[in-house]
Amino acid sequence: MESATYAAQITLSNNAALERILRLAKAALDAETVAIYETEAEGGWSVLSATENHPEEESELIRQAIGEETEFIVPSLESHPELANHRWAMAPFEVRFLAAVAVTVGDEKKPLGHLVITDTRERCLDAAEGEVLSDLGQMCAEIFQLEATRATARDAEEQLEHEREEKQLLISALENSNRKLAQFAYVASHDLQEPLRMVTGFLGLLQDEYSDRLDEEANEYIAFAVDGAARMKQMIGDLLTYSRMSSSTEPYVEVDMELELGRAEREIVSNYPDATVEITHSKLPLVSGRKEQIFRLFSNLLVNAIQHSGPSPRIEVGYESLEEHHLFTVRDHGKGIAQDQHSRIFEIFVSGSRDSSRPGSGMGLAICTTIVEEHGGRLWVESMPGEGATFYFTISRGDPHE
Amino acid sequence: MSEEQKTRVVDILLVEDNPGDIRLVQKAFEKAKLKNMLHVVETGAAALEFLKKQGEYAEASSVDLVLLDLKLPDQNGLDILRAIKTDPELKRIPVVILTSSEADSDVVSSYDRHANAYLTKPVDFTGLLKIVRELDDFWLSLVKFAPHPDA
Numbered sequence: 092m093e094s095a096t097y098a099a100q101i102t103l104s105n106n107a108a109l110e111r112i113l114r115l116a117k118a119a120l121d122a123e124t125v126a127i128y129e130t131e132a133e134g135g136w137s138v139l140s141a142t143e144n145h146p147e148e149e150s151e152l153i154r155q156a157i158g159e160e161t162e163f164i165v166p167s168l169e170s171h172p173e174l175a176n177h178r179w180a181m182a183p184f185e186v187r188f189l190a191a192v193a194v195t196v197g198d199e200k201k202p203l204g205h206l207v208i209t210d211t212r213e214r215c216l217d218a219a220e221g222e223v224l225s226d227l228g229q230m231c232a233e234i235f236q237l238e239a240t241r242a243t244a245r246d247a248e249e250q251l252e253h254e255r256e257e258k259q260l261l262i263s264a265l266e267n268s269n270r271k272l273a274q275f276a277y278v279a280s281h282d283l284q285e286p287l288r289m290v291t292g293f294l295g296l297l298q299d300e301y302s303d304r305l306d307e308e309a310n311e312y313i314a315f316a317v318d319g320a321a322r323m324k325q326m327i328g329d330l331l332t333y334s335r336m337s338s339s340t341e342p343y344v345e346v347d348m349e350l351e352l353g354r355a356e357r358e359i360v361s362n363y364p365d366a367t368v369e370i371t372h373s374k375l376p377l378v379s380g381r382k383e384q385i386f387r388l389f390s391n392l393l394v395n396a397i398q399h400s401g402p403s404p405r406i407e408v409g410y411e412s413l414e415e416h417h418l419f420t421v422r423d424h425g426k427g428i429a430q431d432q433h434s435r436i437f438e439i440f441v442s443g444s445r446d447s448s449r450p451g452s453g454m455g456l457a458i459c460t461t462i463v464e465e466h467g468g469r470l471w472v473e474s475m476p477g478e479g480a481t482f483y484f485t486i487s488r489g490d491p492h493e
Numbered sequence: 494m495s496e497e498q499k500t501r502v503v504d505i506l507l508v509e510d511n512p513g514d515i516r517l518v519q520k521a522f523e524k525a526k527l528k529n530m531l532h533v534v535e536t537g538a539a540a541l542e543f544l545k546k547q548g549e550y551a552e553a554s555s556v557d558l559v560l561l562d563l564k565l566p567d568q569n570g571l572d573i574l575r576a577i578k579t580d581p582e583l584k585r586i587p588v589v590i591l592t593s594s595e596a597d598s599d600v601v602s603s604y605d606r607h608a609n610a611y612l613t614k615p616v617d618f619t620g621l622l623k624i625v626r627e628l629d630d631f632w633l634s635l636v637k638f639a640p641h642p643d644a
Contacts, residue, residue, distance in 0.1 A: 284593050288616050289513040295618035296520055324616050 108234050109140035112206070112227055117142060119223050120190075120216065122208035127194075127231055128154070129204040139204065153207060157191050188214050190221075192228035196236050203235045276334030280327045287327060291320045329454035332387070333439075336461045341381040348375035348419070351382065352408060355389035359397065368397060372408035378417050378486050384462045391455040392421045392482055399480065400425035416468060416485040424479040433472055459484070503529040503633050506556040508540040508573065509591075510566050517618060518560070518591075521625040529633065530554065537568035541576055544583050555641040556586055558632055561608075563592040563599060571602050578607040585639040587632065591624075 109127050116125040126141035136154045188210035193202035206228045216224065294317045302310050356370050397404045400423050409420040428436060439457040463470040467487025474480035509515050515533055522531050534540045543550040559577065563570035577583045587609040595613050603611050615621050
C-alpha cells in the first residue's frame with residue numbers, strides 16, 4: 092500500500108468529494124476555516140483543498156503544532172497554557188482555535204494527511220462534535236484510499252501498455268527475422284540452381300557420351316556423383332518451396348478440395364508412370380484457403396503415401412466437418428510408421444529411406460506442416476508398423492489470420 | 494509450313510553468357526539432330542549488332558528465332574527484349590526467353606515486352622533435351638515464320 096498512498100499525492104486536489112467534506116465540516120462544526128492537508132514524502136504538508144479564508148501561510152505553523160499527534164484538538168489556548176510558549180502561540184497568528192484529525196488508512200500508523208479546522212474565535216468542541224470531526228477524517232481517508240486504488244489501476248494499465256508495446260516490438264523483430272530467413276533461403280537456393288545445373292547437366296552428358304569409353308569403376312564414380320547431384324537438386328528445390336511458403340502472397344479464396352486433390356492425382360500419375368495408384372475419396376468440401384498451397388499439400392501427402400507403400404498403393408482421402416475446422420484424412424496401406432518416429436517425420440530433412448530413385452522429399456512433410464499451420468490447422472499422423480498410416484490435417488473455417 | 498521453310502536451315506541466335514549453359518544447349522541441339530545453325534553471342538550489345546548485321550556481324554545470317562537469357566553481363570535481358578520488339582526490322586522475330594529465373598515478376602515483365610514464350614532452364618540435361626525437341630516440334634516444324642525483310 093505504501094507506494095500507492097504517495098501516488099495519491101498528485102491527484103487529489105480539486106477533488107469535488109474533498110470539497111463536500113469541507114462544506115460539511117464548516118456547516119456541522121461551525122468552523123471558520125477548514126483545510127485538508129496531504130503529507131508529502133519528505134514530511135512536509137501541502138494543501139489539497141481548503142476553504143477560501145484558510146490561513147495558508149500558517150500551514151507550516153499548524154503542522155508544527157500538530158506534529159506527530161494523530162488527533163489534536165485544542166479547545167483554547169487559555170485552557171492549555173502549556174502551549175503558550177509554543178512557537179505557534181507566539182507568532183502573529185490569528186488562530187485562536189485549532190482542531191485536527193489525522194487521515195490514516197487501514198493499519199497504517201503514518202497519516203496520509205490531516206483535516207484541520209481553525210477559528211479566530213475562542214471556542215471548543217464537545218464530544219459529539221469531536222466525533223463528527225473524527226468521522227469526517229474517516230471520510231477523507233476513504234477518498235484517499237479510492238484515489239490510491241485508482242492510481243494503482245493507472246499504473247497497472249501503464250505497465251500493461253508498456254508490455255503490449257514490448258510484445259509488439261518483439262513480434263515485429265520476429266517477423267523481420269523470419270522474413271530475412273525466408274529471403275536467405277530463397278536467395279541461397281535460387282543462386283544454387285546455376286552451379287547445380289552445371290554439375291547435373293555435364294554429369295549427364297558424361298554418362299551419355301563416355302560411358303562406353305570408361306571402365307566400370309569410372310562409371311561407378313560417375314553414378315555416385317549423379318546420384319548425389321539428384322539428391323542435391325531435390326533438397327534445393329524443397330528449400331526454395333519451403334522459403335516461398337512463408338512469404339507467400341497468394342490470396343485466400345474459395346478452394347475446391349476435390350479439384351485440388353484431382354490436380355495432385357494427375358501430377359502423381361505423370362511422375363510415377365509405372366505405378367498403379369488407386370486413390371479414392373469421400374465428398375470433399377469447399378474451404379477458404381490458398382489454392383497452390385493446398386495443391387502442394389495434397390501432392391506431398393500423396394507422394395509420401397506412395398513412397399511408403401508397396402507396388403500398388405491404395406490411398407483413401409476422407410473428410411469430417413468439425414465445429415471450427417475441416418478435418419481431412421489421407422490414409423495409406425503401406426508399411427506404417429513406428430511410434431517413436433511420429434514427430435520426427437515432420438522435421439526438415441528427415442527421410443525414411445535414403446533412396447534417391449524415389450523423388451520426394453526430406454522436406455515434404457515439413458512443407459505440409461507449414462501449409463497447414465498457415466491455414467490455422469494442425470497436421471499429425473496415426474500409424475502402427477505394418478498397418479499403414481493415416482495423416483490427419485485440419486483447416487480452419489473462416490479466415491485463419493483473424 | 495512452306496516447303497522452303499522445311500528444307501532450309503533455320504538460324505537460331507542464342508544470347509547467353511554462361512559458357513557451361515552455352516555448351517549444354519549446343520549439345521542438346523546436336524543430340525536432337527536439328528538441322529539448324531546455332532549462333533551464339535554473349536552480350537546484349539552483341540545480340541543487337543548480330544540481329545541488325547552491324548560491325549563484326551555485317552555478314553551475319555538473318556535470324557529466325559532468338560533464345561534469350563535474362564541475366565546478361567552488360568545489360569538486363571529484358572531491355573534487349575524490348576529493343577528487339579520495338580525495332581521495326583526486328584520485332585517479327587520470335588524471341589523465346591530461356592532463363593534460370595522462375596520469378597513471376599520476370600515472367601510478367603517478359604510477356605509485357607512481348608516475349609513469344611518464357612522457359613526456365615531445367616536443371617538436368619534430359620530436361621534441356623526435351624525442351625530442344627519440343628522447340629523443334631513446335632517452332633521449327635509447325636510454326637510459320639515471317640519472311641525475312643531482305644528476302
